[in-house]
Amino acid sequence: MKLPLPDWVETADGAALLDALDAARGASRLVGGIVRDPLLGLEAADIDFATLMAPDTVMARLEDAGLKAVPTGLAHGTVTAISGALRAEVTTLRRDVATDGRHARVAFTDDWQADAARRDFTINALYARLPSGEIDDWFGGLDDLAARRVRFIGDPLARIAEDHLRILRFFRFSARFADGLDADGLAACTARANDLMALSRERIAQELRGLLLVANPLPVLRVMLDAGIFRPVLPELGLGRLETLLAAEAAADVPDDWRRRLAAMLPEDRPLAEAVAARLRLSNADRGRLGLAVLPADSTPVYAAAWAIGAEALLDRLLIAGRVADARQLMAWERPRMPVSGRDFVARGVGPGPEVAARLQSFERLWVAEGFPSDAAAVTALLDRALAG
Structure with missing residues (x-):
């Protein structure tokens, strides 16, 4: 299977970006949603590259090509490349050195499979070479896409221990891409639900937001609630x-x-x-x-x-x-815009101050109750009633 080439590849901006990233010789490959989504017939929102090049080399090559390079996450190997209207995240291949469930300490590598192995789900570990569209798949991601299955790479419990947020990501990705829930993944997430307490609430909110915006999150949410996934951090949910x-x-x-x-x-x-x-x-x-x-x-x-x-x-x-x-x-x-103001009551002899405010509130109640009339005669009648009240 090959990736259908995105339209931007054929543009001048796309060609400049691919040349700067040395994509034709395999130094940089598309990865993640930009590969996964088109294979499912969906439009990908973001452009992500993995690259053999070190971040400073990426920066230099982009700048030498006249493109903009933004050091958005150099400690983790990420540079934002801007080529005209295109914006792409370019991240050097990495392997985990240490993880604590919230943060990872990484080292750069030249091993594509090692970079793939540190990702969460098989469908997110697909790499596409440009311009050929050839796909690298070390963990059965293509088969899982075909089966509409979200599956952890390796041992689910170990992957969750590395990053606790993967619990919520498992359910969000399953709600969006899967027909049902992978049994091993569900069991691991249920067993490790208390790990969510170690996460920042901002990260939890971000994942919850994404899950709730799935077209129909109800089936997955029902399973999550039955399994007690939210109980450690959001027990109020039902x-x-x-x-x-x-x-x-x-x-x-x-x-x-x-x-x-x-x-x-x-x-x-x-x-x-x-x-x-x-x-x-x-x-x-x-x-x-x-x-x-x-x-x-x-x-x-x-x-x-x-x-x-x-x-x-x-x-x-x-x-x-x-x-x-x-x-x-x-x-x-x-x-509608209320057709009178305090000046209308002052003009009718009401002294400025609290009395004007009270009369204006009386008019507002009458006007709303009458269905927001705008013709002059009806407004004048309501003014008279507000003054007499």
Whole structure:
């Protein structure tokens, strides 16, 4: 089997990059998703090369070719190469010297198989030579791709001991690429679930985000919860309202959102949701979004509720509740601008200060209840009512 050549290979930027990396003579080869995804008929998001050349040599060759070289991770052998519109990560072949479950100390090598052996799954250890497209596969990755199987390279327990994040990666990659879960991998992840406690919460959040953005994460999440994978770090998670949400997202044709899906896996408890967000080191915006999304959608008319809490928060609640028709109604709504301000009340004789604010709030309540009228006569009538109230 050969890799279908990416379109960028035929461009001037691609040719310049391949020449600088000495790809034609085999010094650099594509690796990882850029090989795996096209073989599955998917578009690859990133360009990754493995290379025999040392990082300083990569830097020098790129600069000699007039390309930009960014030392993004020299300690681990990674240089970012920029050739016009192309951006690629170029990493020198490595072997692990020591690992502690969170970090690895590496040494550079000229052994392609040794570099492949330190990767997590067989489908991620495929290397493609350019321009021939010939694929190097030492661990049966091509067979696993054909079987839609995610399998650890070597002993799963040993691979997890090297990097505990591989527990979550196993489930994320399985949800995206596999038909079912490899039994040996699942057993190892279940046995080592407590290792997740040693990871930074930012790394856990990143993997969880990726898993929740899979088209249908429900089957894999169900297995994870049954196996107690989340229990050491996120015991609050359950399937909750997720199945209802996934069906509603599909029916309403809305983009997937990991925060909404996470909210559907939590109880209807805002302080708890915000505590989970804080534990995962989410941004303040994401923390607020999660806290609002977990609350139930009540019987307040859709547009009035959207005015009160915001369309985004209400859409989350409606979809989590499975209220597809209301969600569609909301998606067609544009937030109106309130047609009066405090100056309108001052012009009618209301003294500036708290009284103006109170009258403005009264007008707002009336205006929302009446369906946000904009014609002058209706607005004037509401002003009169707000003044008389």
